Structures are given as structure tokens and as C-alpha cells.
Amino acid sequence: MLRTILILGFVLGLATVAVFGVRWLQTPNNGPADAALPVCDLLGSPCEWETGAGLWSVSLQIIGDEGQGTEYRLVVSSPVAPERFIAVLRGESMYMGEYPVPLSGGGNGQYSARFVAPLCTADTEMVWRVDLQSGQQPLSESVPLKLVFQSEDHLTR
Template sequence: MIRAIVTGGLLIAAVAILAFAPDYLNEASNEEQKPPCDLLAGPCSWQTDQGQWQVMLTPGPEGDQGVEYQLQVTVPEAPDRFLAVLRGENMYMGEYPVPLVREESLEYRARFTAPFCTTGSEMIWRIDFQDGQDLIENVPSTLVFRAEK
């Protein structure tokens, strides 16, 4: 009886792995296929069906908490609740939402200080965009920058 239960459980587990593993592997490989775009090296821009996007990141003065950055985003159409989210690219350090303020009809800006890792200054951050809680997925590259301390 126990052997039948164990065999049945293993069969169910094998079927579940075969059913869900391909989707998980495809999602992980899609994220890895995006080439990086270093925002501190220059602006990153791309074309979508709606129009041209451009993202610029400028380091500012160093304060008590580190370097203050200015993020400027030009979009083809205005999202309802536009947000940039900082996420650690080379190590998990949490997620830090940065509200984007509309300066002109299709131009947004934000000022922020990136948290820095206490183990060194080699922290690479990724910037993802969200419309409210929904990730904006039309970005063809990974927007990254190396935080300065």
C-alpha cells in the first residue's frame, strides 16, 4: 500500500515537473537574452509601435547617502502611474520604487540615491519601469548602471 502511494506521488511530481519546467526555463532564458545598456555610458533608446523611448541617467553630487542620480525618461505615450523600480542586477538587495514626475507631456524625471552594498562599490543596479503594478515589458535591453559610492 505504501509502495503504491509513493509510486503515485512520484508520478504526479514527474508530470508536474514536465508540465511547468518548460515555461519556467523559457521565462528565465528570455530575461537573459536582453543585452545590457549602461545608462551611465549614455542614453538608451528604442522604438516601439507607439513611438520612441529614451532613458538618460546623470550622476549628480555626492551626499551623505551616496551619489544622487537624475533619471530622465521620454515616452511616446503617458502611462497612468509611471514608476521606475531599482533592483539589484548582480545581487539581490531588494526593490526600490522611484516615482517619476511628469515634467512635460511625455517627459518624466526622478532624483534618487541608489542604496550601496556594504561589501564593496561594485553594485550593479537594473532599472525596470512599471505602470502601477504592471511591468512595462517593451524594453529590448536591460537598463543597468554601476552605483558610485
């Protein structure tokens, strides 16, 4: 009798993990507050917002594709100088992990980085989110927008 209860509990636990685990993996945002943020397409136009410290601006340009994937150039204009300033790529349309992109300072509050977004073989219309961080601390309170872009898939062109 005890063995039957243990096996039934184990099977029920596995079913629960399977159902909720799949839902967790398919929800790449960081919580309900993310859904309320206005979306800004970085490839459409620069994204700008004002904070108490001053004007922020983020832009993204396609540099090219040399066989390893589409290369992008991210430029951030910041009124403050974050310590260890990084942009973190996160899959918005599908969870694919987190990819830190270090930003290097060019003076006058300008920071930039070149990167290749990871290739998604399952979805040719992969949407990536760019989150700004100072070291390990998210700058979410300074960024009132959801910064996103749709990656160019060199395999489908």
C-alpha cells in the first residue's frame, strides 16, 4: 500500500513538473510588470526616454553578415556612467538563455558593442530583448521600455 502511494505521488509530481516546467520555459519575460511596459523596436528607430538624470537613447544597426550570423552594433547614450555596463540578450519570443554583451565607453556618455545574436533554428522570426545592467544590477527602474529586435536569420535569406 505504501509503495503504491509513493509511486502515485512520484507520477503526480512528474506530471506537475512537466506541465508547469513547459509553461515556465515558454514565458521568457521577468514577471507581470514586463507585460505593462511599452515595446520599442530597436531596428525600427532609436529608443529614447527621460529620467531624472537626463536623456537615455539606445539604437541598433545591422552591420552585416559574414557567414557566422548577422552582426549588430548597439549604441547606448547614457546620462550616468554605470559600472561594468552590459546589455543582456534574452529571448523574448522563446527562452534561449541569457547572453551578456559588454558595452565599452567611447566618451560623452556613449557606450557601444558589436555582437552576433545566437541563431534560433526553430523560429526564423526570433525576437530578442535587450536589458541594460550595471554589473549584476538591472537598470530596469531607469528603463521604462521593453527594448526588442527581430533577428535576421542568414539561413533563410
